[in-house]
Each structure stands twice: as C-alpha cells, then as structure tokens.
Amino acid sequence: MAMTMANMLCGCKSVPHHGISIQPNGAPSKTKVTGRREALSVVGLSQRSPEKQDGSPRNVLAASVVAGVAAVLVGSTPVIAVTTSTNATLFDRGVERCTMEQLKKGAETRAGFSDFAGEPELLVNIEGCDYSGKNLTNDVLSGVKARGANFAGAAFGRESSRADFRGADMRGATFKSTNLYQADMRGADLRDADFEGALLTGTSFGYDRETEQWANLEGANWEDALFSNTDIKNICENPTILEDDRLLLGCK
Numbered sequence: 001m002a003m004t005m006a007n008m009l010c011g012c013k014s015v016p017h018h019g020i021s022i023q024p025n026g027a028p029s030k031t032k033v034t035g036r037r038e039a040l041s042v043v044g045l046s047q048r049s050p051e052k053q054d055g056s057p058r059n060v061l062a063a064s065v066v067a068g069v070a071a072v073l074v075g076s077t078p079v080i081a082v083t084t085s086t087n088a089t090l091f092d093r094g095v096e097r098c099t100m101e102q103l104k105k106g107a108e109t110r111a112g113f114s115d116f117a118g119e120p121e122l123l124v125n126i127e128g129c130d131y132s133g134k135n136l137t138n139d140v141l142s143g144v145k146a147r148g149a150n151f152a153g154a155a156f157g158r159e160s161s162r163a164d165f166r167g168a169d170m171r172g173a174t175f176k177s178t179n180l181y182q183a184d185m186r187g188a189d190l191r192d193a194d195f196e197g198a199l200l201t202g203t204s205f206g207y208d209r210e211t212e213q214w215a216n217l218e219g220a221n222w223e224d225a226l227f228s229n230t231d232i233k234n235i236c237e238n239p240t241i242l243e244d245d246r247l248l249l250g251c252k
Helices: 002-011 057-073 087-097 107-111 229-236 243-249
Strands: 021-023 226-228
Touching: 226 229, 229 243
Parallel strands: 021 226
Antiparallel strands: none
C-alpha cells in the first residue's frame, strides 16, 4: 500500500505672475509579511537505520518517501509551509525603498543626464512613497520613478529632470530654480506649487490617461519660469489654469 502511494506521489504534477522667460522650442536653459509556500515535510522515518540500508541516493530517497507516506496513512500530520506573494510583501519592500538615502542612489550620474542613468542599478523607484513636507533641496530627483508619491509641501532642489511625477501629490511644493526638463507631471496635483525660476522646457502638465486626471495647476506661481513656445501652448490646453494665469501666459 505504501509503495503504491509513493508511486502515485512520484507521478503527480506540481501544481505672480510676471517675468516669464520664453525660449526657442525645446531648448533648455542649462546646457514579504511572509506568507506560506506549499512544501510537504516528510515526518516519517525509516524503521531501519541508514547504516543497514543500501546507501545509494535512490534507495535512501525511496525509503524516506515510503516512510513519510506510511506516517501519513497512520494519522501523522505532515508539516506544511506556504509562501505567497501578498500586498504586505510589497509594503515591506516599500518601507525599505521610501527613504531619504534612496534618493542619493547614483545621484551624480542621474544629475548629469548620463545614458547610464537608466541602468537597473541606478533606478530609483519611490512610487507611492511619502515625502510630504520634506526638505529635498540637497537631493537629486532626476530620473526617479515617483508616480503617485506624496510631495505635498516639499521643497525641491536643483535637479529633477526627466523624473516621473505622474499622479503625484505636489500641493504647495516649491520648485524654485529647479531643473524640471522633460519631467512628467501629467495628472499631478500641483495646486499652489511654486515654479519661480524653474526650467520647464519639455515638462508635461497634461492629462494622465491612467488616472483620468489633468495636472491641477490652480494657483501655481510661474514667476520667472523658463518655457518654450510649445510648452506654453501645451500648458494652455490644461483646463485647471486660472484665468489670470491664462492671460499672463498668453493663452488664446
């Protein structure tokens, strides 16, 4: 009976608002809660000592399986451990990646627009992290993946070019003289954000198809910000801009 069950087991499958600078088009101004994993632990032991058995790996394994099945048949309870991927696993990993130290990873390379900035070892993924109210003036956010992150009231430093800020909460954030060249802010909440002196060439303030939201630019300060004509045209398409700002930007 035991050998029959063993064979069966072996055969189964594992189942503001002035001094705006306008530039030529596109020209920048500066050049696991651990879960459970299914694993059957054989609790039965052979009645014969290993020394008295054929010591070949095949026979030792077969004896162990037979003994284990026999133990199950007489009512022993096998030990089962299951590990599954859960949201808690992602959360625990998120705690590790949502740190200030994470922002220093490859900072010099990312700030220099190097082609190496896209390498996996330099990837800074802070999506969904909370940096609200943080002083980031000494940190480089160039090239970071910060979709859905919270930067409300945060103060940004000089470099945030090519960053992915889609859907981020940036209410009241300060971007004074920040390089936001080709940053993606589609669907971000930028109400009362301060872009004084910021480089906004190629920055996207449009509609995010995933969240179905426009970047909210209500009350944003554009004083001395640097744009191209194309940038202004794209910003003017945003329905959240206040009328005074539309006049200032020359929206038609």
